[in-house]
Each structure stands twice: as structure tokens, then as C-alpha cells.
Amino acid sequence: MVSRGVTVPLSTLREERKGWLLVFLSALMWSFGGAIARFIENSDSWTVIFWRSVWAAAFLVCFMVWRDGWRGTLKLFRDMGLPGVAVAICFVTSSIPFIIALAYTTVANILLMQAGVPLLAALIAWALFGEKVSRATWAAILAVIAGIVVMVSDSLHATVSPIGNALALLIAFSLAMATVFTRRYANVRMTPATCLGTMIAAVVAAPLASSFEVTGRDMGFLFAFGVVNLGLGLALFATGARLVPAAVAALLGTFEPLLGPIWVWLIHNEVPSARTIIGGTIVFAALLVHIGLEFRRQTHPRRPGVTGMPSPS
Structure with missing residues (x-):
């Protein structure tokens, strides 16, 4: 695509759109986490974390062996280096607190706190690596933050545990860091890093x-919790996040905290408050508008003086 001196290779646009789709699908998989967790009767959070992590690690190993073979899989682990280790640690510090936080607060509170991930990712990428963020993305991020403020304002009362909110903030920061590192080191395959993260969590x-020991019923849900929710979500994210800017990847990831409370509402009748619904509507509208503008940008020439999203390096 050519626009007054600016040429954007068609292959780059296809890769970026592929990244959008993969990151969205990862958020969709992750959004089922709260609904699945509510089916598990075992009350020991560490038992749940162990089996969830074991199943996720098993899935990711099988996925890499199927895709790259045994030798290729071992090479991926060797080549991920310190960036891969950093991403693994980020996912450990997001997956473990998620399970623990469920004992202190609602699924909606945990997930909706994560709507701040786009802002955190954009700020971290800008501060550490100088990655530019378009005005449209900043506007979408601010709208998302406004929505989350509305949602969280309803939970600022004595019945909400500060521990639950603190863990939710830790999850958001960890996911933002993982998003930035995955994008920054796009040449490094991060699937083994996510696999390492699940292994560390299990240990x-x-x-x-x-x-x-868990019941057969619980093991079935733990399998889904580990393979579909965590493992498949991580594989999709690791593959797609390196193809799009960190702020965009984090913005797409906001579909997780947006959809998560809806599944819990529909399946478990954990009804969100009026402010949660209003705030969620603001977030959803901001995401739809931004995605529409991005696809418009990719299919129409840029005008002089308008700064768009940086293309993948």
C-alpha cells in the first residue's frame, strides 16, 4: 500500500492483522478462566495452581513438538535467552495471583483491573524503548481507563479485600511487562518462555x-483450565503479540476483562453491578472504535502529518 511517499508492504499488513486476530483469540481463551474456576470445588488454591500449570505445560510442550519437532523445541528453549526468562517470570507473577485473588474478591474485580494493562504497556514501552504510540491509541487507552474507573468505583467499600485488589494490580503490571518484552524481542519465539512460566508455577x-488428590470432576475442569484457558491462550498470545505494537496487543487483551465477567454472569449468575455494566460498555465501545480506525488506517492512504501506529520491526 502506497501513500504519498509512504509505502507499507502488503505482507506487513497481513502479518499485523494476523497478530491482531491471534491476540484477540488469546484474550478470548483467557476470558473463560473465571467461569471455569468457579466450577472447581477444591478449595486449596495451590492445588489448583499446580494442576492448572501442569496441564498448561504439557499442552505447550506437545504444541511445540508438533510444530517444531523435539530438536526444534530444545533449540527454542536454548535460544530464548534472558528476554524469554523475563517473559516466563511475568507469566508466573500473573497466573499464580489470579487463582489466589479469587479467594478474596469477585471475578469481575480481578479481570476489570486488567483493563489498565494497555496504559501500563504503552508507558513501559515508551519509557524503556521509546516505542511511539499513536494519538488514536492513546485516546482509546484513556477511554478504557475511564471505563475501568467507573467499574472500580463501585467496589470501593469495606467488603472488598485490599489483598484481592493488590493482586489484581500485580497481574495487570505483569501482563503489561510480558506484552512489552514479547513485542520488543519479536525475533525471539516466546512460546517456550510461556511454557517455562507454567513449569515454574507448578514447581x-x-x-x-x-x-x-482431586476428584475426577475437578480434574476435568482443571484440564480445561490448564489446556484451553491458560495453555492455548499463552500459545496464541506468544505468537501474535510479536506482530503488533505493545500498546495494541495490550488493548486487544482488554477483551479478557471485558468478556470474563459476562461468562461468569451468564454461567454462574455472579451478577455485575450497574456501574460495572456501564464501565464495561465504555471499554467495549472504545475497543470497537479503535479497531475500526486501525483497519481503516490499514486500507486507506495516510495523509501527510498524521502519525499512525508503528509497523512491526
């Missing part, structure tokens, strides 16, 4: 779990 949870 951490093992000595803290009261028992590894």
Missing part, C-alpha cells in the same frame, strides 16, 4: 499444595 505450587 512453586507443589510444596505449598495441601494435597495433589
Whole structure:
């Protein structure tokens, strides 16, 4: 695509759109986490973390072996280096607090706190690596923050645990860091990094779990929790986030906290408050408008003086 001195290769646009789709699908998979967790009867958070992480690690290993073979998989682990280790740690510090936070607050509170991830990712990418963020993306981010303020304002009362909110903030920061590192080191395949993160989580949870025994019913939901929600979500994210700017990847990830409370509402009748619904509507509208503008930008020539999103390097 050519526009007054600016040429954008068609292959670049296709890769970026592929990244959009993959990151959205990862958010969709992650959004089922709260609904699945509510089906699990085992009350020991560390037992849940252990089995969820084990199933996720098993899925990711099988995925990489199917895609790259045993030798290719081992090479991916060797080549991920420190950026891969950093991403693994980020996912450990997001997956473990999620399960623990469920014991202190609602699924809606945990997930909707994550709507701040786009702003955090944009700020981190700008501060550490000088990655530019378009005005349209900043506007969408501010709208998302406005929506989350409306939602969180309803939970500022004595019945909400500060521990739950603190863990939710830790999850948001960790996901923002993982998004930035994945985008910054786009040449590094991050699937083994996410796999390493699940392995570390399992090792951490093992000595803290009261028992590894769970019912057959719970194991079925733990399998879905680990494979579909965590493992598949991580694989999609690791593949797609390196193809789009960090702020855009984080913005698409906001579909997780937006959809998550809806599934819990529909399946478990955990009804969100009026402010949660209003704030969620603001977030959803901001996402739809931004996505529409981005596709318009990609299919129409840019006018002089208008700064668009940086293309993947």
C-alpha cells in the first residue's frame, strides 16, 4: 500500500492483522478462566495452581513438538535467552495471583483491573524503548481507563479485600511487562518462555499444595483450565503479540476483562453491578472504535502529518 511517499508492504499488513486476530483469540481463551474456576470445588488454591500449570505445560510442550519437532523445541528453549526468562517470570507473577485473588474478591474485580494493562504497556514501552504510540491509541487507552474507573468505583467499600485488589494490580503490571518484552524481542519465539512460566508455577505450587488428590470432576475442569484457558491462550498470545505494537496487543487483551465477567454472569449468575455494566460498555465501545480506525488506517492512504501506529520491526 502506497501513500504519498509512504509505502507499507502488503505482507506487513497481513502479518499485523494476523497478530491482531491471534491476540484477540488469546484474550478470548483467557476470558473463560473465571467461569471455569468457579466450577472447581477444591478449595486449596495451590492445588489448583499446580494442576492448572501442569496441564498448561504439557499442552505447550506437545504444541511445540508438533510444530517444531523435539530438536526444534530444545533449540527454542536454548535460544530464548534472558528476554524469554523475563517473559516466563511475568507469566508466573500473573497466573499464580489470579487463582489466589479469587479467594478474596469477585471475578469481575480481578479481570476489570486488567483493563489498565494497555496504559501500563504503552508507558513501559515508551519509557524503556521509546516505542511511539499513536494519538488514536492513546485516546482509546484513556477511554478504557475511564471505563475501568467507573467499574472500580463501585467496589470501593469495606467488603472488598485490599489483598484481592493488590493482586489484581500485580497481574495487570505483569501482563503489561510480558506484552512489552514479547513485542520488543519479536525475533525471539516466546512460546517456550510461556511454557517455562507454567513449569515454574507448578514447581512453586507443589510444596505449598495441601494435597495433589482431586476428584475426577475437578480434574476435568482443571484440564480445561490448564489446556484451553491458560495453555492455548499463552500459545496464541506468544505468537501474535510479536506482530503488533505493545500498546495494541495490550488493548486487544482488554477483551479478557471485558468478556470474563459476562461468562461468569451468564454461567454462574455472579451478577455485575450497574456501574460495572456501564464501565464495561465504555471499554467495549472504545475497543470497537479503535479497531475500526486501525483497519481503516490499514486500507486507506495516510495523509501527510498524521502519525499512525508503528509497523512491526
